[in-house]
Amino acid sequence: MMALAQRTGLEDMPAASPSGGRLLSINNYHYRRGGAEVVFLEQNRLFEEIGWDVVPFAMRHPRNLPSAHERHFVEEIEFGHAYGPLTRLRHAASIIYSREARARLRDILAEARPDVAHLHNVYHHLSPSFLPLLRQAGVPVVMTVHDLKLACPAYTMLRDGHVCESCKGGRVHNVVVNRCIKGSLPLSGLVMLETTVHRTLGLYRDTVDAFAVPSRFYIDKLVEWGWPRERFVHVPNFVDAAALRPETQAGDGFLYVGRLSPEKGLDTLVRAGALSRQPVTIVGTGPMEETLRALAAETGADVRFLGFRTGEALHEAIRGCRAVVLPATWYENAPISVLEAYALGRPVIGTRIGGLPEMIREGETGAIVPPGDAEALAAALTRFAALPSESLSAMGRAGRLWVETDFSREAYRDRLLALYASLRGGRR
Structure with missing residues (x-):
């Protein structure tokens, strides 16, 4: 197997022809x-x-x-x-x-x-x-x-809403023990067999x-x-920043975009919205929608559910907020939603988990808070709600510049x- 010279970047690679392949x-x-x-x-x-x-x-x-x-x-x-x-x-x-x-x-x-x-x-x-x-x-x-x-037969290293690394060291039988695939014993068994075969064959x-x-x-x-x-x-x-028009003025409230599922930390966002008394808009669909609606009613949080949006309708929703919030509680990789927010001139508030901290420069393009901590997230929402428009616009410009250069x-x-x-x- 060809080695890649012990690197994780491309600095020492040869120049490549842009065409002809x-x-x-x-x-x-x-x-x-x-x-x-x-x-x-x-x-x-x-x-x-x-x-x-x-x-x-x-x-x-x-x-x-x-x-x-x-x-x-x-x-x-x-x-x-x-x-x-x-x-x-x-x-x-x-x-x-x-x-x-x-x-x-x-x-x-x-x-x-x-x-x-x-x-x-x-x-x-x-x-x-x-x-x-x-x-x-x-x-x-x-x-x-x-x-x-x-590494993880179930993709996410997540079980019951919490990070799980039980299969580390080849212990893939845990995917069956914990019924990680949709709570189903047959499906979990099939995925365990799939993983075992693929690893045995070195596919x-x-x-x-x-x-x-x-x-x-x-x-x-x-x-x-x-x-x-x-x-x-x-x-x-x-992200294609040239195709996205950034907003230069600060918007109102806070916005989440994505799937409504447990690992996204949306219950924490709803509770933070209630604690901070800041309006929250949720764009997306998923299995947690009814639970989140009930939680908003129970806590008195000001939450709007816009459902699925794409294209310009989604971009307008992002432009209209003060900041995009990603309250994930699992190992996020590198969400494109962060890059889209920056390209549209919005800062991002994210959690200190997975790849999110790599994509947010504290105080420059947004803020980072601990995952699952409603009080810390509420404090960030309150702080961003009080920031002058120019401070938020400066964060938006910094994010946009970062996208244009590195992403x-x-x-x-x-x-x-x-x-x-x-x-x-x-x-x-």
Whole structure:
């Protein structure tokens, strides 16, 4: 396995040509479903703009974006659908090792050899079954680490709303003991089997040349769980700041954007809103919505629920607040919502957990508070509510400048070009 010279940055990599390659870009879904899909699709667009031939490989799905390569996509597997018992059994086998994905990938290689393959999320739907074919064909493989699946079978290192590292040291049986997958014994057992098979076959460890990781925290955590540091390269996420108009005047109240689920710390935000008597707006949907509505009524918090918003409607909501709040209680990676807030000229209040502290400069672009501490968060809300408009605008400008320099489309593209060049050079 090629080493990456014991680094987590790209400072010593050779310069890369901006054009003239073929990228095999791989992800379960080919539409904007979540953060990983946004990065996957925007990365494809970035490379197409500089003349690369981008070949996507994904699962067929009714919401997929059009693709000339869709004939190679694998059969749809959508959890929660009412499949028959034989189909469910076949899907279970594919989750562990998809023969179809392997066959489809072989067809792609027969048609055109890519210069680089870049994986995003392939768990469950595609599976890593095709990775040995890429290695046999001499195609360098990069994988973006969007979550902690390489260490935690359940992705999140979270159980019952709290950080959990019970599977550390190979003790993956804990995923069954604790029923980590949707509280289901069968699903948890399937994921334990999936993890065991993939690790035994070395389907990630022995086939991926480099892991691109958006946060330094995730690198440190994976190393702590036994991965060699030299396999990881820090490649921060990006946002197209040029397409986002920043607001220069301070807004009103505080805003959360994202999924309404326990690990997001939204109960802490509601309680902090009640303690500080500051208005809070929540944008998003998820399983906690009714619980949060009840908590707001119980505490007297001034909370508005706007539901799902995207595009300009979402951007207007962000521009209208004093600060965006991310009260996470789990190991966040590198949320794009932070970068979008900065690009729109808003400071960010986040918790001291996961990769969030890397993305917030205390007093310069926002504030950092302990996770799960409603009183500390309430104090931050009160302080930001009292700040002069110019102070908030200065934070917004600092965040915007940071995005334009370190988290731009061009910076992301150039980091990947340098990484690809180092791998291709090594293979030559």
